[in-house]
Amino acid sequence: MNAKESAIPFPIIIALILVLSAVGLTYEIAAGRVLAPFFGTSLLTWTAVIATVLGGFSLGSALGGIVAERPRPSALRQVRGALIATAVLMAVSPTLLGLLNSWGARGTSGMLLSVFIVFFPASVCVTLPSPLLAKLAIEARPGREGSSLGFVLAAGSVGAIFGAILAGFLALPLIGATATFAACGALALLCLPFLRGGGTENHGVTIAAAAFVAFAGLAGAPACQYESGLSCLHVIRQGPEVRLVSDGQLQAAERRISGADGEGASGLALSYTEWIWARMERDLGADASVMFVGGGGYTLPTKLLASRPEAQAVAVEIDPLVTEVVQDHMPRAGEMIVQTGYDASEDREADGRLGIVHADGRVYLNETQRRFDAAVMDAFSSGSVPAHLVTRETFSRLKEIVDGPVYVNLIDQADGRLARGVNEILSELYPHIEVVHGSFTSRGRGNILFAASPRPLDDLNDLPEGYSQTHLSEGRAFTDDRGWFGHR
Numbered sequence: 001m002n003a004k005e006s007a008i009p010f011p012i013i014i015a016l017i018l019v020l021s022a023v024g025l026t027y028e029i030a031a032g033r034v035l036a037p038f039f040g041t042s043l044l045t046w047t048a049v050i051a052t053v054l055g056g057f058s059l060g061s062a063l064g065g066i067v068a069e070r071p072r073p074s075a076l077r078q079v080r081g082a083l084i085a086t087a088v089l090m091a092v093s094p095t096l097l098g099l100l101n102s103w104g105a106r107g108t109s110g111m112l113l114s115v116f117i118v119f120f121p122a123s124v125c126v127t128l129p130s131p132l133l134a135k136l137a138i139e140a141r142p143g144r145e146g147s148s149l150g151f152v153l154a155a156g157s158v159g160a161i162f163g164a165i166l167a168g169f170l171a172l173p174l175i176g177a178t179a180t181f182a183a184c185g186a187l188a189l190l191c192l193p194f195l196r197g198g199g200t201e202n203h204g205v206t207i208a209a210a211a212f213v214a215f216a217g218l219a220g221a222p223a224c225q226y227e228s229g230l231s232c233l234h235v236i237r238q239g240p241e242v243r244l245v246s247d248g249q250l251q252a253a254e255r256r257i258s259g260a261d262g263e264g265a266s267g268l269a270l271s272y273t274e275w276i277w278a279r280m281e282r283d284l285g286a287d288a289s290v291m292f293v294g295g296g297g298y299t300l301p302t303k304l305l306a307s308r309p310e311a312q313a314v315a316v317e318i319d320p321l322v323t324e325v326v327q328d329h330m331p332r333a334g335e336m337i338v339q340t341g342y343d344a345s346e347d348r349e350a351d352g353r354l355g356i357v358h359a360d361g362r363v364y365l366n367e368t369q370r371r372f373d374a375a376v377m378d379a380f381s382s383g384s385v386p387a388h389l390v391t392r393e394t395f396s397r398l399k400e401i402v403d404g405p406v407y408v409n410l411i412d413q414a415d416g417r418l419a420r421g422v423n424e425i426l427s428e429l430y431p432h433i434e435v436v437h438g439s440f441t442s443r444g445r446g447n448i449l450f451a452a453s454p455r456p457l458d459d460l461n462d463l464p465e466g467y468s469q470t471h472l473s474e475g476r477a478f479t480d481d482r483g484w485f486g487h488r
Contacts, residue, residue, distance in 0.1 A: 033177045173229040243269075
């Protein structure tokens with residue numbers, strides 16, 4: 001085979017670099033999403049994914065440089081082999097992650113091990129062709145090596161940008177993580193026909209890999225029952241309860257009420273919501289207007305509106321999918337959304353008592369002109385509250401638009417850093433604070449609940465089972481600049 005026969009046109013080389021860069025970034029973002037049902041979504045999980053995938057990219061580039069120096073037929077064979085391995089490894093990633101979890105991969109160490117085993121090999125393989133492609137691009141335009149290298153670097157960057165947009169805005173919300181992994185594998189295989197040369201090609205291996213990728217995409221079990229770019233949701237019916245699980249963490253639950261209409265029954269299935277409702281029932285008037293940051297299962301807004309016909313509520317839920325799933329699967333909350341829900345995103349008056357805003361809670365706080373009698377801060381990303389919702393700036397803004405008490409739900413250790421930080425902020429802003437905690441899990445975390453008010457808070461006659469008042473040590477108040485970093 002002579003050089004002319006093995007030459008690849010420069011535009012094709014640039015296109016291949018762009019596609020493989022897009023595949024690599026799409027894979028990286030999908031990796032963070034598919035981890036969620038097993039290990040949640042946190043700063044730690046994303047750090048582990050990014051570090052592992054970038055480490056794989058680095059090793060793949062180094063190995064690819066060695067391959068690029070080999071005779072052209074040998075180099076092309078090894079690059080084609082790397083693309084086939086890329087396709088298979090990417091397609092099998094969700095299944096392998098599930099197997100590791102079923103074999104006992106738990107906690108931080110289990111997450112780190114799983115990330116390395118599942119995502120590192122494919123990250124190496126997808127990057128291995130890049131040095132050879134760069135070499136071919138430079139050779140394709142003698143005398144114009146500088147601009148050729150510039151086009152190679154630009155194609156890599158543009159491909160990465162395109163891959164990030166493709167994953168976050170299209171692939172993951174529309175087809176889910178499992179199919180996204182298979183699509184990444186399919187794109188890697190589609191590059192093979194443009195890398196001919198290097199002797200007899202084993203078409204049987206390529207066909208087998210393509211069949212495996214197609215099977216993984218079509219027959220593989222989805223990682224989530226319902227999936228968007230923000231949430232991985234499962235609905236679980238357990239006895240009389242309907243439970244909403246997001247990113248592997250129980251987010252909300254509604255108790256199905258027997259009898260004609262469940263009159264007088266709470267419908268609240270989680271003990272922390274019982275405490276918040278008991279406080280609201282004691283603290284608020286009959287026509288209270290309450291903002292809920294974090295829609296979850298809409299159980300507390302539903303309880304408020306069902307119990308107090310003159311009350312108003314605005315629920316700020318970042319993910320529209322959560323609202324859709326609640327409406328379809330949680331009968332009481334779903335009925336309330338249908339009967340009285342309306343779009344409150346523009347702060348305009350509308351018929352209905354349950355305003356729904358699909359936006360980040362902090363963005364809504366910054367922009368809204370409405371005033372409220374009380375607020376409930378109950379937004380979670382997996383097992384922890386988003387850092388930007390527990391800062392001094394957030395609660396200062398809350399105090400500007402909320403005339404009465406603010407109720408906060410956290411998950412933390414007893415006297416943990418998150419709880420102490422929030423307590424410090426609330427103590428700066430409100431003269432009256434009550435703090436209770438529920439039972440703690442084997443990992444030492446549980447619900448820490450706050451009620452902070454400009455006016456004295458009456459004592460509750462009874463607390464939910466397992467709850468007691470608590471005292472928190474001094475802590476560091478979180479700010480937008482130095483915020484909560486998440487559980488580790």
